[in-house]
Amino acid sequence: MSGLGDGVALVALPLLAATLDRSPVIVALVMVAQRAPWLLSVVTGAIADRTRLRPFMAVVESSRMVVVTLLGVAVVVHFHPLAAIFLAAVGLGTFESAFFAATGRMVTGIVRLSQLGRANGYLFAMQTGSEQVAGQALGGLLAAVALSLPFIFDGATFGLSALLLISTALRHDSQKAVPAEGMLEGIRGGLRWFAQNAGLRAASLYVAVLAFCQSLVVGVIVLWALHVLDLSRAGFGLLMGATTAGMVLGSLVSGRGVDRFGTGPVLVISGLVAAAAYLGAGSTAAVTLAGLCLFIEQAAVAAGSVANQSMRQILIPREMLGRVANVTRSLIYGAIPAGALVGGVLASDFGLRVPFFVAGGLQLGVVALVGPRMVRLLAAEQPA
Numbered sequence: 137m138s139g140l141g142d143g144v145a146l147v148a149l150p151l152l153a154a155t156l157d158r159s160p161v162i163v164a165l166v167m168v169a170q171r172a173p174w175l176l177s178v179v180t181g182a183i184a185d186r187t188r189l190r191p192f193m194a195v196v197e198s199s200r201m202v203v204v205t206l207l208g209v210a211v212v213v214h215f216h217p218l219a220a221i222f223l224a225a226v227g228l229g230t231f232e233s234a235f236f237a238a239t240g241r242m243v244t245g246i247v248r249l250s251q252l253g254r255a256n257g258y259l260f261a262m263q264t265g266s267e268q269v270a271g272q273a274l275g276g277l278l279a280a281v282a283l284s285l286p287f288i289f290d291g292a293t294f295g296l297s298a299l300l301l302i303s304t305a306l307r308h309d310s311q312k313a314v315p316a317e318g319m320l321e322g323i324r325g326g327l328r329w330f331a332q333n334a335g336l337r338a339a340s341l342y343v344a345v346l347a348f349c350q351s352l353v354v355g356v357i358v359l360w361a362l363h364v365l366d367l368s369r370a371g372f373g374l375l376m377g378a379t380t381a382g383m384v385l386g387s388l389v390s391g392r393g394v395d396r397f398g399t400g401p402v403l404v405i406s407g408l409v410a411a412a413a414y415l416g417a418g419s420t421a422a423v424t425l426a427g428l429c430l431f432i433e434q435a436a437v438a439a440g441s442v443a444n445q446s447m448r449q450i451l452i453p454r455e456m457l458g459r460v461a462n463v464t465r466s467l468i469y470g471a472i473p474a475g476a477l478v479g480g481v482l483a484s485d486f487g488l489r490v491p492f493f494v495a496g497g498l499q500l501g502v503v504a505l506v507g508p509r510m511v512r513l514l515a516a517e518q519p520a
Contacts, residue, residue: 146275
């Protein structure tokens with residue numbers, strides 16, 4: 137439910153910013169604001185390691201409901217300066233980091249090690265199907281009617297998600313984690329564990345560069361769709377919904393690949409495929425061909441995301457999973473706003489196609505240089 141509303145807001149936030157300022161840099165900064173809180177996500181991860189998961193997640197969902205509903209009301213009354221959009225983006229990013237830490241821990245308490253790939257694939261397919269397929273398509277349609285509707289709709293879905301989580305918490309209360317160390321020591325311990333694990337460090341840095349490359353494109357994709365492909369607002373939402381259907385396919389296929397071949401090879405293959413798709417999308421103005429390239433890119437990104445999530449759950453002890461996993465996510469999500477900002481500058485100075493070419497070329501180079509060593513390290517450190 138919350139994923140459906142998330143997808144609606146994901147389309148609406150940049151569209152709302154674009155109505156106030158058409159600068160690619162300003163639009164890209166909306167993504168920067170939403171991803172910047174991940175730089176300190178080790179704190180929300182440490183909190184998730186110390187709490188009962190379902191009540192914690194219900195509080196997070198309720199908080200997100202308040203943020204997006206207030207933004208929707210602000211749009212209704214025509215008081216939505218850029219500062220309000222950035223403030224809402226920061227709030228959503230903060231609560232998102234907490235929610236991801238909790239869900240990552242919850243999966244490891246349910247699923248056997250040999251089935252983590254498939255379980256994460258199914259979960260990722262459900263999340264992306266609701267968020268990035270149905271949600272983004274619906275977001276474009278709602279935004280075409282009124283820019284306030286996507287945010288009000290998102291608030292309602294977060295509220296329903298919170299009610300469902302509260303219901304399950306009352307019936308199936310999770311055992312509360314009680315770490316022996318204090319909060320600050322727990323954070324320091326998570327940072328030390330990450331620093332001492334070569335395979336996790338290599339994979340996290342590798343994925344962070346891939347996230348940087350993707351955000352070069354994503355940060356300006358709304359302007360690229362509107363002005364290069366000549367789409368309407370509704371057309372942009374439908375394009376995003378149709379192409380991100382590739383994420384559902386990629387997540388379902390990659391799950392079994394992760395369980396059979398390991399996380400390293402899947403990360404390398406997904407990086408190569410996504411790089412080729414960036415180059416293809418940047419080379420055309422035909423909507424059909426551009427959509428096909430984006431579909432392939434989204435499938436590859438989903439495969440890499442499933443492999444990355446499974447890698448963290450395999451390597452990191454469950455009692456430290458929230459904080460250590462969020463250390464790795466802070467690198468990845470720190471790279472996203474940096475890429476979005478660079479992509480906005482490139483688009484402003486050299487044109488809306490250039491971020492696609494830079495992303496594809498840089499990613500091919502990183503896969504070739506870093507991929508083989510990362511695969512060897514992960515193979516040595518993951519349990520047989």
